[in-house]
Amino acid sequence: MPAVVVIGGQxxxxxxxxxxxxxxxxxxxxxxxxxxxxxGHTIVNERGKFALHLVPAGxxxxxxxxxxxxGLVIDPKSLLAEVAMLSERGIDTSRLxxxxxxxxxxxxxRIIDLADERLRGAAAxxxxxxxxxxxxxxKVGRIGIRMADLIDRARFRExxxxxxxxxxxxxxxxxxxxxxxxxxxxxxxAEFGERLRPYVADTIAVVQAAHARGEMILLEGAQGSLLxxxxxxxxxxxxxxxxxxxxxxxxxxxxxxxxxxRVIGVYKAFQTRVGHGPMxxxxxxxxxxxxxxxxxxxxDTREYGTTTGRPRRTGWxxxxxxxxxxxxxxxxxxxxxxxxxxSGFERVKVCVAYELDDQRVTTLPATLxxxxxxxxxxxxxxxxxxxxxxxxxLGDLPTEARQYVRRIEQIVEAPIxxxxxxxxxxxxxxxxxxxxAALT
Numbered sequence: 001m002p003a004v005v006v007i008g009g010q011x012x013x014x015x016x017x018x019x020x021x022x023x024x025x026x027x028x029x030x031x032x033x034x035x036x037x038x039x040g041h042t043i044v045n046e047r048g049k050f051a052l053h054l055v056p057a058g059x060x061x062x063x064x065x066x067x068x069x070x071g072l073v074i075d076p077k078s079l080l081a082e083v084a085m086l087s088e089r090g091i092d093t094s095r096l097x098x099x100x101x102x103x104x105x106x107x108x109x110r111i112i113d114l115a116d117e118r119l120r121g122a123a124a125x126x127x128x129x130x131x132x133x134x135x136x137x138x139k140v141g142r143i144g145i146r147m148a149d150l151i152d153r154a155r156f157r158e159x160x161x162x163x164x165x166x167x168x169x170x171x172x173x174x175x176x177x178x179x180x181x182x183x184x185x186x187x188x189x190a191e192f193g194e195r196l197r198p199y200v201a202d203t204i205a206v207v208q209a210a211h212a213r214g215e216m217i218l219l220e221g222a223q224g225s226l227l228x229x230x231x232x233x234x235x236x237x238x239x240x241x242x243x244x245x246x247x248x249x250x251x252x253x254x255x256x257x258x259x260x261x262r263v264i265g266v267y268k269a270f271q272t273r274v275g276h277g278p279m280x281x282x283x284x285x286x287x288x289x290x291x292x293x294x295x296x297x298x299x300d301t302r303e304y305g306t307t308t309g310r311p312r313r314t315g316w317x318x319x320x321x322x323x324x325x326x327x328x329x330x331x332x333x334x335x336x337x338x339x340x341x342x343s344g345f346e347r348v349k350v351c352v353a354y355e356l357d358d359q360r361v362t363t364l365p366a367t368l369x370x371x372x373x374x375x376x377x378x379x380x381x382x383x384x385x386x387x388x389x390x391x392x393x394l395g396d397l398p399t400e401a402r403q404y405v406r407r408i409e410q411i412v413e414a415p416i417x418x419x420x421x422x423x424x425x426x427x428x429x430x431x432x433x434x435x436x437a438a439l440t
Contacts, residue, residue, distance in 0.1 A: 031219055105130070109132075113129050147196070222240070224325075280371075339401065
């Protein structure tokens with residue numbers, strides 16, 4: 001059966017986790033394929049509220065194989081803490097598998113991450129400080145340490161000393177930091193390796209075998225397409241390789257592009273961003289604050305980062321960027337999230353183009369200087385004053401809300417098949433069974 005990829009169409013925080021959680025029921029394999037514990041998904045279900053950073057959102061279904069693919073970099077301590085949290089709350093993690101080819105986040109990565117931001121000064125990227133970026137740098141620089149190394153203590157000792165001799169020179173010579181003790185790191189990480197050993201597997205073989213058996217596979221992206229290192233708002237992007245786009249799904253989990261049949265693009269009904277970088281529709285007024293504090297939506301839907309807790313920058317829906325990422329990813333189906341937040345606004349706005357040097361443009365310029373100068377051109381639509389968190393059918397939405405949904409659909413050029421009106425699993429309007437359609 002074909003695989004389905006769920007990607008974020010904006011700068012992350014679109015609500016991909018709740019979309020993956022909702023659709024996981026149709027799949028036998030749910031796999032994360034990119035990023036690290038710098039990304040986070042919030043899941044609300046009958047068991048409560050969960051913040052996930054590495055474990056796929058399909059973990060709440062006990063009969064799913066959940067895979068952390070080789071496209072991720074993994075902080076062993078963070079992963080073990082997440083597994084412990086899930087186990088303590090009664091979630092079965094026995095079907096979780098971790099790729100033996102996944103690279104590790106090591107202690108020097110976190111130090112370098114923070115030190116680099118200090119050295120950049122005003123030009124700092126605004127990273128999460130988790131060491132994820134430097135771990136990806138080492139991966140492509142061919143000096144990374146992988147999960148297969150970790151669970152072989154002799155091999156790990158050898159690799160650690162090879163890499164740390166070089167890294168200590170970097171830490172002391174470039175950053176003015178104290179050198180790290182290889183013996184202390186070996187002792188700590190040897191314990192991590194023993195505890196993670198039961199989860200480590202050849203996940204490429206597992207995914208390929210599931211595909212050969214005709215099982216449905218859901219590939220879970222992290223972050224958002226506008227943070228892609230090649231096609232995002234460079235340099236304010238992620239270091240993740242494979243990228244935060246659908247094309248990276250097969251690469252990060254071990255299947256070919258012909259195995260992917262559908263791409264679900266997740267878009268928030270307005271715009272948010274954490275960290276620095278251009279955001280043409282950003283609001284610095286009371287409307288922006290209302291969006292950040294959850295507007296007229298469900299309780300506890302304020303806009304603060306799952307991983308960092310940082311307040312998100314907010315703005316009106318950017319149709320220019322939405323169309324761009326929909327085409328970039330080949331989006332076949334859209335999940336529109338947080339529509340309930342817009343309840344209560346008398347008027348809502350959608351950016352349909354930019355003004356740049358007195359010219360109307362419909363793409364975001366590649367250069368940072370020009371991207372920071374564009375001014376949004378808005379289209380205004382009537383708002384709605386009704387609580388929609390209880391709505392489960394498209395026809396029961398206020399006329400103005402339906403009009404807004406249809407306008408977004410026209411701009412993105414893909415059907416909106418799911419609309420979330422709250423954070424809980426059941427707070428969704430589903431207009432088409434995209435997985436059922438994929439099976440026919």
